[in-house]
Amino acid sequence: MAWTCSPLVGGGTCVLLGSSGAGKSTLANALLGEETQAVQAVRDADGKGRHTTTTRDLLPLPGGGVLIDTPGLRGVGMWDAESGVAQVFGEIEELARECRFHDCAHATEPGCAVRAAIEDGMLPQRRLDSYRKLLRENARIAARTDARLRAEQLRVWKRRPAQGRAAMEAKRGGDVGRGRRR
Numbered sequence: 001m002a003w004t005c006s007p008l009v010g011g012g013t014c015v016l017l018g019s020s021g022a023g024k025s026t027l028a029n030a031l032l033g034e035e036t037q038a039v040q041a042v043r044d045a046d047g048k049g050r051h052t053t054t055t056r057d058l059l060p061l062p063g064g065g066v067l068i069d070t071p072g073l074r075g076v077g078m079w080d081a082e083s084g085v086a087q088v089f090g091e092i093e094e095l096a097r098e099c100r101f102h103d104c105a106h107a108t109e110p111g112c113a114v115r116a117a118i119e120d121g122m123l124p125q126r127r128l129d130s131y132r133k134l135l136r137e138n139a140r141i142a143a144r145t146d147a148r149l150r151a152e153q154l155r156v157w158k159r160r161p162a163q164g165r166a167a168m169e170a171k172r173g174g175d176v177g178r179g180r181r182r
Helices: 024-032 082-088 090-096 113-119 125-145 147-172
Strands: 013-016 057-060 066-069
Touching: 013 024, 024 057, 024 066, 082 090, 082 125, 090 113, 090 125, 113 125, 125 147
Parallel strands: 013 066
Antiparallel strands: 057 066
């Protein structure tokens, strides 16, 4: 039995993207109502799909529109995704507006609404970790094409060792960087 996807495609074009062995061609066959795309059974050892499709195929759909079946992707990257990250992690962005400091890193700052939500069990730590990871990845991507941003990131990285030494000095009450202690 074929699934009808013409309301989704609307006479246009849909593309199936995903990792190798994710089931894109199996889905294409289901949407087409016939076995036009080659597929393989999942591996017995780990239950994962197998890489089968090696070319892009343009497939006319029975209800109108076309479907493009693609080979598996090795990885998907982001490009200028700051607004998308803010939208997907809207609850963190909303909590961040309640933090005492506008530049709160949600780590150890007092008055951090995000940390409070994690401690109260309202926000999973894993969610904050994913948010931070995507922001870091987006910053790295942006720095590849923006020389000013790349230079600023380099300045920040160069300052970190000195900041660490200063923190140790303050903690121990002496001049740790020069080997003297009080």
